[in-house]
Structures are given as structure tokens and as C-alpha cells.
Amino acid sequence: MIKEEKHIEKEPKAKDKKAIIEIKDLHKTFGKNNKVLQGVNLTVNKGEDLVILGRSGSGKSVTIKCIVGLIEPDKGEIKVFDENVLHLKKSELNEIRVRIGFLFQSGALYDSMSVRENLAFTLRKHKRDLSAEEIESQVIEALDSVGLSEAIDKMPSELSGGMQKRIGLARTLILKPEIILYDEPTTGLDTITSREISELILDIKHKRKTTSIIITHDMACAKLTADRIMVLKDGVIHAEGTYEELEKSEDEWVRSFFQ
């Protein structure tokens, strides 16, 4: 088993940077015995893309949902922008949430609204002083950044899976978040579309200087986007390192992800 501490030492650059997300001893149990998280510790530095790998049901999505307060953990500490999100009031948590983007596995577009309304809705709720023209121009800008400005008048049901994820990403980007959490961004997509999404994640990181946590099973996506990878097993971080380091890991179970 690769100890977490070993790999942190291999990342001197990461240590120099400011930690933007810090999770300590996170526990979550569903029902009576379904212990999903059993002491997760992780740190994400500013400007870093952290990929979390693990088998289905290992608690990857639960971890990032705890960060935005969608799931309340049983025990532990989650600091985002130096604030412990578990002790915040709803209004204070919402101030943090505006600075975090979350891309859901399904895209989670509001299916009763067109693409334009999906993007404008979020913007209108947070920037009430914006005029209709300003909202429209920001919607177009966000759609341009994912290369889908032509889909502005379409309904979510008219879009392909890949397009829905891109529009979901555009909706996330419209509030100009500093952190983006991606929940399996390439799942269910063909190889070419998956690569396009992965490249988009990389492009967003470079252009907008965002910090990201990417939950994925797609090793091509992990290779392209990850600055650092963590592997979750039995509710704890089992291994940590760069793609190249983990690919050559002595732990057969870790290596099996890369084959």
C-alpha cells in the first residue's frame, strides 16, 4: 500500500502553494452499516487539478458532495477558502457555493428551460442588477467557451449526452467559479467526445486559473487533466501521486486502474 505521506513528499511544488480545499478525517455512513467514508484526508492546492479514482461506490462522489454541503458528513472537517463549511450558516455556505462550480454526472440541466434560460437563470438569481443585454452577452460568452453557442435556443431533451455535459459546464462557468468539482465528466460518452470534454477541462484550467477535483473512471481523462491523483479504497485515501508514479506503483490493485 502506498502511504499518503510518501507521495506528499514527492510533490514539493504543491506544498509551496496555498491549500484551497482541506479535508480532514471525513466519515460518512449511510443507513446502519454502509460505511462509505472512514477517515478521508485530502488537500487541494490553488490552481491544481486533483483526480480521484476508485471503484464504484467507494465514496468519490460522496466526498465532493460533502464539500458543497449536499451531503452532511458524520464526522470530520472540510475547509474551503479557509472556512469550515460544516459550521457555516446557510447564507454563509451559499456565499462559498457561488465560488464553487459543480458539474453533475448527468449534466443536471433544468429540463423545463431552454439552454439560454438554463444559463440566464443562474446568473439572474445572483446578479440581479444585470440588464437583459448583459445577461445575454454573458450567456453567449459562456456558451462560446464550450463551443456550443449554436445550441442556445435548444431544449435539453434535444441535446446529445456530450452536449448536455458541455452546457452543464457552461452553466457552471457563468458564475466564474474559482473551484470546479467534476463528477464523472466523461462517463457514458464515446472516446472522441470524452477526449473533447477532457481537453475542455484542461482549457478551462489554463484560461480561468481554476482549481478542480475530478472524479473519473476514465484513465485517458485522468492522464490528460491530473496534476495529482488520489485513489480511494475502503473509505480512505489508499494511494496518492502523479499519473506516472501511480502507473508504476508496487501495489497491484492501484496499478490495475492503469492497465
Add this chain to the structure above:
Amino acid sequence: MILTLKNTFEEVGNATLFAKQFFKEVFIPPYETRQFLKQCYIIGYKSLPLVAITGFIMGLVLTMQSRPTLVKFGAESWLPGMVALSLIREIAPVITALICAGKISSGIGAELGSMKVTEQIDAMEVSAINPYNYLVVTRILACTLMVPILVFFADAIGIMGGYVGVNIHGDVNFRRYLTQIIQSLEFLDLIPATIKTFFFGFFIGMIGCYKGFNAANGTESVGRAANSAVVTASLTIFIIDMIAVQITDLFF
């Protein structure tokens, strides 16, 4: 048996907390006026044809069924007043509320249930938009205001149906028919009947939202939320009606 009882009480407790949140959030800005008006249009305007058809049939059938008995007692002239009183005090509010439970409560349950399953409610939450305020408060408020209006509408159409029913076997002109109705009605007949429709509307909206908002994961739960919303809302309507009749009997 004990487990079923426990689950029922747990459900009632959770629904009460859900309703309590409505009273907490309804007065807190931001007010979702556009969404509220949209829901009024969907719940109120779009239900008009259904309520009109059932209202007309209720009036017509009630008149035709009551007529032979009244004729036997030589009290045929009481027919318009009796039909109007039955419609306004009991039949139109309950039947309209049951129709709304079937159409609106199930619709809300399925819509919010599918939004929950496809993570749309979570997406609102993480965007720092209050989904309860946007989705639930607007729908409950629209139901509470629209159901009484729909009941008034059903009353009026039902009375028209009664007029057709009276004229199948007789010949009464419309002015005389209306005069007979107005003479037999008191203002106090309207008040309890109207007050209870607000409660019907509130519970139809609240139960639909509660069931949808708390749908479990998976598409199967969407159907279950819709179905459960109709059953619970219909049962609640009868319970409210029973309580309303007792209270009315006490005070009026």
C-alpha cells in the same frame, strides 16, 4: 403493524416539518413572482376545461337524480335551491379538490420527483439558489389561491348544468331559475365552503411537493411519488372536509 404505524407517524412528522418550512420561507425574499404566476397559469388556467366539464356534469346529474324524489313530494320548485346548496356547500369543493389532487398533486409529485432523481434540485442547491423557495413555495401558494377560484368556477358551471337538467323535463326560464337559487342561499353558506377550499389547495400543493421533493433515487420512485401524492392528497381532502363540517356545525 407497529412498523407501519411508526412509518405513518414518521411521514406525518416529516410532512409537518416540510409545511413549517413553507411558512418560514414564504415571507422571506427573494419573491419568485414570475415562477408563481407561471404556476398559477399551469395550475389554474390549464385546469379550467377539466373543472368546467366535471362541474357541468355534476350539476346536470345531481338535478336529474334529485328530481324524481322531489316530484314525489310535490316539491319540484325546490330543485334549483337544493342543487345550488348541495353544489356550493359540498359537492363542487370536494369534487374539484379531488380532480385537482389527481391532476395537480400528481403532476407536481412527478415533476419534482424527476427533478430530484436527475439531480436538478441538487444543481439548484449547489448554485446557491434556494430550491424550496423557487419550486415549493411558488407551487403551494399557487395551489392555495387557484383551487378556491376553480371551485367558484365549478359552482357557476354546475349551476348552469343544473339549469339544463331542470329544463329537460320542465320549462323554467334562466332569470327565474337564478332567482330561486339566490333566494335559497344565504351568505353564510358560502363562507365555510370557501374557507375549506383554501385548505384543500394548500394540502394539494404541499403533498405533491413533499412527495416529489423526497423521492428516492431511481426512475421508479418518480411514479411512486406521483401515485402516493394523489392517494395522500385525496385522503387528506376527505379528512379536512370532515373536520370542516364539524367546525361549521359548531359555529354556523
